[in-house]
Structures are given as structure tokens and as C-alpha cells.
Amino acid sequence: MLGRSANGIFWLFRNLERAENTARLVEAGFRMALTRDARDASDEWRSVIVTLGLRGLYEAKFGADYVGTNVINFILRDKDNPGNVLTMCEMARTNARMVRAGITREVWESVNDSWLKMRELLARPVTETRLGDVLDTIRRQSTQVRGAMEGTMLRNEIYNFARIGSFIERADNTARILDVKYYVLLPSISYVGSSLDNVQWENVLRSLAGERAYRWLNAGRMEARGIAEFLILDSRFPRSLAFCYGKLKSNLEHLAREYGNETEAHAILSEVDCDLHHTTIDAIFEQGLHEYIAQFINRNTRLANQIQYDYRFID
């Protein structure tokens, strides 16, 4: 396949994954804001903006005033935010058009359909009343694309580049959410057991669609260390770092088999994957949760760059 097509399919799935994760983050923020007084709600919205790396852009427009509808619209559709969700959907569609000859008709139609729906839903400002519907649609569309891909795409290099894009992005997003919220998870004597903590922790899980799975595994006990372990190291949970790397490993192995050789990217991957397998949550807390996550994000970005280089995404 063409290097340019590999690049297109990689970014198609990165954009879709990012749109979906952004929707989850907004949803969790919205839920938190609903249960808080105005000042705490505003703190919560700020935290969402910070997680998305949009603080500078947001404050340039609105100042330090974090009002729910401003934040929501800024993230979802504001042209002053070049990474808004509508633009992500549009970029995903442009990527899909670029690789149209490499994806099945069903995958293309579902990506195109997503974009048409999002364009319609986000044509006017989103009110809090409409927010649920909008976020729900984003998630559903994303599921639909994934389903079309699972059901119709040949398991060849194209499929593997698509999956690699998804999991690089997902690992990055999970890590970023953890990085912004790490202080919530830091075991702190004065806060342990307070109800605020519990709600905050649950919110971290909720932004990553993990609240149900965590509760099920831990019989309802909320505990900071356990949550961090779940999100970083539990390879059964599909948004954990360990899970993403397990998938990346098998996708990159597939490429090595199909092409008959391993590349530099395989070396970086083994290093990170090996680390995720052998470390423990105690070791992570000892190193410092923030330091650990920052290092992970760094290595994940290196891996992405190396893949783009090894497989000639650009000239």
C-alpha cells in the first residue's frame, strides 16, 4: 500500500478516536458540573479544557471565566479552536476520502454518515438540553465506524494501520486524562475517604468509560491506587495503557510478518510494552504518578513518529 494511504488511514482512526474520547471527557465534566455549585462547576470545566490542552486558546477568547455552555461549544464546534470535534470529524472524512480506494464501501459510508450527522447537529450552538443527544451521537457514530471496519475490512496492512492509529491515540488520551487528574489519585491522608474524593475518582473512571468495569471488579470499593492500577496496568480494560499496548504489539507484529522485517518502531514498542508488563502500581507511585505518565506520553509520541517514518507515511 502507499505510504500516503497508510498515513491517511492512521489519521482517520486517530481523529475518530480523539473525537470519541473528547465526547466522553465532556460528558464526565458535564455530570460533575451538574452536581456542584457554580464555583466548583467552573473548576471542573477548567479541568476539562486543561486536559484537552486548550487552556491558552480558551482563555484568549473567554478569559478565566469557565461557563458550561462556552466550554461545551468551544470544544465541540468553535472555529477559534482548530481541534474542535466538528473539525475532527471533517478531518476524519477528508482522510477517508483520501484513502477511499483502501477502505470498504461500508466503512466509507459510515464515516461519511458520521460527518453529515455531526455537521447537522453542530450547525448551531449546543445548549445543555441538546448536549446529551450530541455526545451520544458522537459515541454512536464512532461505534458504527468501528463495527463497519470489524465486519468488512480485510485483515491486511490497511486494517493494521487503522488499529495502530486508534490505539496510539487512545493510549495518549487515557494518559492525558490521568495526567491532569493525577493529583486526585495521589493518596493523600487528609482526603482519603472523603466523599469529594470518591466523586472525583468516579469521574476519572467515567471519562474513560471505566466506572462500571471497575465497580464490577472491585465490588464497589473506590480506592485511588486501585483506580490508577486499573487504568494503567489492567490489560482486560479496553482503554487502559496496557490494553492499548497489547493491541499495538499484535498489530505491529502483523506488519512485521506481512512485510518480512521488523523496524525501529518494534524496538520502541517492546520497550514500553515490557515495562507495562513488569512494573507494579507501587513502583509507579514510588517513581511518581505524574513522572511516570509524562514519560509514557513521551514514548507513545516517539513510537507514533517512528511508525510514520518506518512505513514512509511522508516523503
Place this chain on the structure above:
Amino acid sequence: MKAASPSSYDEMFTADGAVRPAYRGYSEWYEQQPADLLRRKGTEAEAFFRRTGITFNVYGNEDAEERLIPFDMVPRIITAQQWRRLSRGIEQRVRALNAFLHDLYHRQEIVRSGRLPARLLEKNPAFLPQMVGFTPPGGVYTHIVGIDLVRTGEDEFMVLEDNARTPSGVSYMLENRETMMAMFPELFTRVRVREVSDYPRRLARSLAACLPPAAKGHQPVVAVLTPGIYNSAYFEHAFLADQMGAELVEGSDLRIENGRIAMRTTQGYQPIDVLYRRVDDDYLDPLTFNPDSMLGVSGIMDVYRAGGITIANAPGTGIADDKAIYSFMPEIVEFYTGEKPILPNVPTWRCSEPDALKYVLEHLSELVVKEVHGSGGYGMLIGPTSSKKEIAAFAAKLAARPHNYIAQPTLSLSTVPILSRAGLTPRHVDLRPFVLVSPAGIDITPGGLTRVALKKGSLVVNSSQGGGTKDSWVLDD
């Protein structure tokens, strides 16, 4: 149902409202459909096209969104017998076009014999000196041709235009059929219609039959070269690449390696045997043609001439569909085939000839005047529908550069009904059959693309000017 207007030939109804034989099967089915069903299906079809992204971009309109080409659900039907005659005529014409191109770039016998004025080639940008003395792999110049036909009566088909560069529209031919079959499957069990769906396979086979000398014995590597996603026909480029199982490449994916044109794949550069290019000659090679082009590959013409790649269609084929050359097509057909043309030309005045120019200037309000090098309905005058002011302005342009124009009578194009709010209403149509040429022979897909002018009385069928399309049926015997 309504009878057509008496002034032009309607392909479905006779002047007194009887259904013509070609449409009998369809008409029986149509009469049984509830009135609102077809209209509902129309909305369904539009949603279907939007979702599948069968759109085109309009040139000269920067902000234009991708638009849908309107699709009309009444098929355009041609009988087996009519088609036999048409395909013989098309085959003859395409054979002549290829022989003509070979001759133009070699001995120019037709010029020597005095049948074609040499001035038509001199300073003609469509004639490429780089092609002189070179024979493309397999001897094929136009691998893909679209012959635009218009009809004025029961057996009166004429060639309006030859498209020998990079004819487009075949994806609409295929998608229109898919849409009709998806919406009205039972119709196809009642009326036997000849298949068009294997066009991409036949195209792939035709292209693979013209391998360049440098190609190795392995499976031929075919790629489609597109200007990119902002090109008006991008959908078609992607569609054909997908259906052929070929790579869809852009200029930036290509470079020269070891005397071959190679594409950047995830595993390194891989040589291409046959390049189905959907980029104009002008943009193909910045070294040879337009130096500002980002769409082509520097040096591809040298590789081509050295036998490193097959380019389809061959560069320089535009000379054969030049509108000034067009008026000589009857002579050209006769010169190379030794036969009278089966399909006549539309009568044409060459404005470069003083007598013709005089006539044209005096009759502008009755004529259609076209630019010799123009295409797509841009820069033309349609006398009968133009204002006095428009005609005067055009006359000035024409008088200043007469050699740049040809003129044709305003033909009474045949009509086929479209489905409108009032039921079936006649609209003017043309037909573009698609022809594949390989050393093994000439292969014509039964049917083609029917374009329809959606405005009442309008004769302009171009999609860029608001025309629509229809599914085109050739009945099985």
C-alpha cells in the same frame, strides 16, 4: 401520461402519445406503481447518493460544497437493434481515431494527401511534439474513449464530440445502475437489461494488455493518477481504483527509480507498469510541460519514451478531440477505414474559414458556438437562448479570434421523460458510451451515461451547468 412536445423526437412516446417499443416493458411496470412511491424513491435515492459520497466539485466556485449530480429515475432505453448499429459506428470511429493519432505522430499521410490542412496542427497546443516518432506500448493511444452522441430522430444519431483525453462519467453510469437495481429490483426481472457492472474489470484487463517493455513477467502493476481530493472527478478516480484493485496515486507519491516510475509504498518504492492518469497532459510532467505543475511527475515523459511505463491515455491524444479537428472526422474515418462513416457528425462551421465566419456572424441567434479548445459547456454561446447584448458581446470575441471557434446548428435533441411533480415530462438528453481499446480489440460497454437537461426546454446537459443523469439501458435480445 403526457405526450412529448411535437418539435423534438421523444424516445418514449410517439407524437400521438403511444409508447414506443423500447419502453413497452418499462411503461407497463410504471403504470402499476402508486403515484407517491416513485417520488418517495427519489428522496431515498438522493439520501443514498449523499451517504455514498457520489458528489462532484464545481470549478470556478471556491466555496462550493460537493454537489450531487441530480439523478432521474426514468431510465433511458435503447433497443438491441439500435445498439448494434450504434456500436458498429462507435467502433469504426474509435478505430479511426487511433489510426489518425498514430499517423499524426508519424508520417502524417493525411496531411500529405491534402485531406487535413497542416495549419490545424501548427501551433495547436494539443499536438505534442514530444510524441512525434514514438509509438505507445501495444500501439494504443486512446485506451479509454467517450463518444458523445445526440439523437434527433428514430434512426438519427450523430456524434457531437469525441472525448479522447480523459473522459469522465463512467462511475455515474455504474452507480446509476446500482441505484436503480437497489430501488426497483423487480423491474429488472421484468425487463432484460444488459449488464454494465463489469466495466472496471474490463478496464483493468485492457490496461494490463498494454504493458511497457520494462514490465517484468509478474502481475501487472496498475495505478490511477489523480490530481487529488479537490478535483471535480475525485470520486470517480477513487471509485475506479477501488473497483480495479489498483493504487490511487498522486504526483507526490511518485518518483523515478532505475528508469521506472515508482510509487512510495509502506515498504519502499515499487515500479508502476501502467498509469491510468486522470491528470491533463499539461500537468503530467513539469519538466516537459507546465513547469508549475505539482500534479505530475518530473521526467515521466523521458521514462515513457524509454519504455519504462505505459500512460493511458497516451499524451497528445487531445489533438484528436480538438473541436477544429472534429469537423474533419468524416474525412478522417474514411481515410483510415476505407468506409463511409456509420455515425455522422453534427454539421459544423469552421469559423477560421471566411465564408463560414460570415454565415455564423449573420446567424448567431440560431447557432451554438463553441471554443475550439474548451470543454464542459464553459465559454460557449447558445444563440436561441441568449440576449441581444450577449450575442453582440460574443460576436466581438468571435470576430477578434475566429480560428478559436466552431459553430453548429441548434439541434432539436431528442427527449426522454423525467419524473417531475406533474408526472412524466420530456427533457433533452445526450449519451456518452464508454469505449475501451486494447491490442486485443475494441470493447464498448452497452449503454453509457445519459445526461439530461433538467430545465424545461434547455439543451445544456453538462453537470457543471445543472444537468442530471439517467440510468441508460440497452435491452437484451
